[in-house]
Amino acid sequence: MSTLPAPASVYRAKEGLGLWEHRGKVAAVGIGHSPTFRRWDGTPENSVGGISLEALRRAMDDAGANPADIDGLVMDPSTTTGAFWPKGKPLPWEAINAYRRTDDPLDGITGLSAEWILANMPELTGIGFTTYGVGCMSNAICVAAQAIGDGRAHTCLVLKSWHNLEGRYYQGGANAGEAIPGSSAIRSLWGTPACFGTAVQFAEYCRKYGKSHDMMAPFIENSRRNGLKFPEGYWAQHRPEEITPEDYAAARWIAKPANLFDNDLPIMVSAAYLFTTAERARHLKQKPVYILNHATSRTRPRSLTPTLDEVEEDTARTARKIYEGAGITADDLSFENMYDGFALFHQFHIEGLGYRGLKFGEALDFYQTDIGISGPNPVSPSGGNIGCGRSRFWMHTDCIQQIQQRAGARQVTGVKPEIAVSGGPMPVGGNYMVWSATPD
Amino acid sequence: MPFARKRAVAVDRIIVVAFNAPFRLEDSGEGMKQGVDPDDLTRPFWEAANEHRLVIQNCAACDRLQHPPARSCHQCRFGDSLEWKEVSGRGRIYNYGVVHDCPIRLLQEDQPFNVAVIMLDDDPGIQMYSHLSGTPVDAVPVGADVEVVFEATANGQKVPEWRVVAQER
Ligand SMILES: [Zn+2]
Numbered sequence: 001m002s003t004l005p006a007p008a009s010v011y012r013a014k015e016g017l018g019l020w021e022h023r024g025k026v027a028a029v030g031i032g033h034s035p036t037f038r039r040w041d042g043t044p045e046n047s048v049g050g051i052s053l054e055a056l057r058r059a060m061d062d063a064g065a066n067p068a069d070i071d072g073l074v075m076d077p078s079t080t081t082g083a084f085w086p087k088g089k090p091l092p093w094e095a096i097n098a099y100r101r102t103d104d105p106l107d108g109i110t111g112l113s114a115e116w117i118l119a120n121m122p123e124l125t126g127i128g129f130t131t132y133g134v135g136c137m138s139n140a141i142c143v144a145a146q147a148i149g150d151g152r153a154h155t156c157l158v159l160k161s162w163h164n165l166e167g168r169y170y171q172g173g174a175n176a177g178e179a180i181p182g183s184s185a186i187r188s189l190w191g192t193p194a195c196f197g198t199a200v201q202f203a204e205y206c207r208k209y210g211k212s213h214d215m216m217a218p219f220i221e222n223s224r225r226n227g228l229k230f231p232e233g234y235w236a237q238h239r240p241e242e243i244t245p246e247d248y249a250a251a252r253w254i255a256k257p258a259n260l261f262d263n264d265l266p267i268m269v270s271a272a273y274l275f276t277t278a279e280r281a282r283h284l285k286q287k288p289v290y291i292l293n294h295a296t297s298r299t300r301p302r303s304l305t306p307t308l309d310e311v312e313e314d315t316a317r318t319a320r321k322i323y324e325g326a327g328i329t330a331d332d333l334s335f336e337n338m339y340d341g342f343a344l345f346h347q348f349h350i351e352g353l354g355y356r357g358l359k360f361g362e363a364l365d366f367y368q369t370d371i372g373i374s375g376p377n378p379v380s381p382s383g384g385n386i387g388c389g390r391s392r393f394w395m396h397t398d399c400i401q402q403i404q405q406r407a408g409a410r411q412v413t414g415v416k417p418e419i420a421v422s423g424g425p426m427p428v429g430g431n432y433m434v435w436s437a438t439p440d
Numbered sequence: 441m442p443f444a445r446k447r448a449v450a451v452d453r454i455i456v457v458a459f460n461a462p463f464r465l466e467d468s469g470e471g472m473k474q475g476v477d478p479d480d481l482t483r484p485f486w487e488a489a490n491e492h493r494l495v496i497q498n499c500a501a502c503d504r505l506q507h508p509p510a511r512s513c514h515q516c517r518f519g520d521s522l523e524w525k526e527v528s529g530r531g532r533i534y535n536y537g538v539v540h541d542c543p544i545r546l547l548q549e550d551q552p553f554n555v556a557v558i559m560l561d562d563d564p565g566i567q568m569y570s571h572l573s574g575t576p577v578d579a580v581p582v583g584a585d586v587e588v589v590f591e592a593t594a595n596g597q598k599v600p601e602w603r604v605v606a607q608e609r
């Protein structure tokens with residue numbers, strides 16, 4: 001039987017649920033990352049299937065776990081950055097046939113099933129539970145944490161992978177056509193790029209609070225600086241380029257007020273984590289990072305794009321869910337790793353959280369203070385998508401590494417890394433996790 | 441040629457193109473929106489646009505407008521009470537962005553261009569996008585009153601667009 005998406009009930013999407021029933025009883029232990037690539041080079045080992053196998057094996061090695069002891073696999077079957085296999089283009093049979101394939105020849109190339117993984121990892125002999133957390137690593141980790149807490153598995157691999165192919169994405173298909181279906185036309189006829197909604201929210205934010213786009217420069221500079229200290233990241237591996245405020249000011253607009261550096265770079269990469277029970281985690285190689293809560297926003301905007309009011313209402317609601325289930329307050333956060341792809345919405349996330357007492361409209365002023373990893377108020381120490389390329393998981397890896405005290409050159413030094421929060425993607429609609437050095 | 445002027449030409453054309461007149465693509469000129477193929481869900485919206493009327497999906501049970509249209513009401517979850525309601529065609533500019541890197545080939549030569557978010561007077565929770573014909577690039581009067589106009593797309597299907605009628609209230 002094929003693997004199914006986790007039911008919606010697995011996610012903690014409501015307020016008033018109280019403390020998470022499995023608070024502190026599930027832990028992240030191992031981390032495995034593949035190398036990063038801008039686009040697939042056509043080789044089997046660098047296909048999305050190939051890099052996923054690499055990430056999964058590294059996560060088990062990192063944790064010192066025996067593959068036969070793994071009994072769960074939670075992953076996202078969608079791997080696209082926006083790129084799909086072009087219609088009519090011959091299939092890449094050399095890469096396909098380098099692995100054991102499933103019924104879909106593009107499984108492992110432009111998508112990834114749990115069945116493909118299991119067919120190609122014969123060492124995983126004990127898997128009794130597979131499910132999909134569809135969307136992002138943020139979905140998969142929430143699903144995996146709940147599954148382990150509920151006893152559906154005791155040791156899970158959690159996987160998210162991305163493929164990227166040749167060409168500029170979003171430029172073909174319907175976007176190149178003379179006519180589009182009426183349902184998509186209602187939103188798409190005006191030619192708005194993906195960052196448009198965030199750009200409008202940011203424009204309204206600046207109007208309402210008297211802020212300006214140049215006030216984002218310290219955040220961008222900090223994100224790339226942190227990202228260059230993330231050896232697993234794309235920019236550190238391929239293009240070790242800092243972004244200065246001058247670079248930021250000179251960057252071309254995509255949808256003003258969102259410029260090139262406010263957008264992230266699509267890449268190929270895979271990451272896997274090893275999650276297990278707090279009890280079992282004690283016997284593995286790395287220090288356990290305990291999960292205090294997971295939380296979800298499933299809020300639907302009223303119309304085409306969320307207004308600033310809708311954003312602020314929802315980030316505040318999300319924060320209440322995050323804190324309630326974890327039994328903490330904003331004061332307990334050692335640092336934050338909320339999502340940043342687009343950079344222009346990071347402030348919505350951290351204002352909603354009330355990180356360091358921030359209220360709505362205050363984050364851009366906060367960015368003008370010391371937000372670096374050696375100060376008392378670290379902002380996005382992972383560097384996020386802006387610092388490492390688009391994966392939507394650097395934030396989670398960084399929380400685990402920071403709390404394990406093995407973030408290397410990126411290790412926060414101005415605070416003791418005890419409790420952190422990460423998640424996204426959108427300020428309206430996302431999945432979040434609270435990580436802790438101790439189970440209580 | 442600046443985008444705003446070309447857009448004004450496109451809007452003017454709807455006045456001279458008779459309804460139901462055969463539409464030839466070579467008439468479309470530059471900067472036209474992609475054509476629209478109405479589908480089951482949205483056909484009443486597009487048919488009304490061709491008659492220069494703006495209709496929005498409404499749940500009669502909840503007395504609540506919703507846009508984009510959906511198969512069921514997002515509030516009561518039922519689809520039985522959904523109807524199409526004609527609205528005033530007046531609204532207000534919430535805010536805007538200026539598109540410099542557009543994914544749609546037909547619009548790329550017009551870059552950069554405004555895209556404003558319009559909130560309907562009938563219910564400010566309901567939004568529509570607009571290229572704001574006649575408004576210079578990056579000089580959009582946030583908060584200004586707008587009214588609906590109907591513009592022909594590349595296949596002759598008309599689409600609700602908006603123009604500024606008065607500065608901020
Ligand atoms: Zn209803």
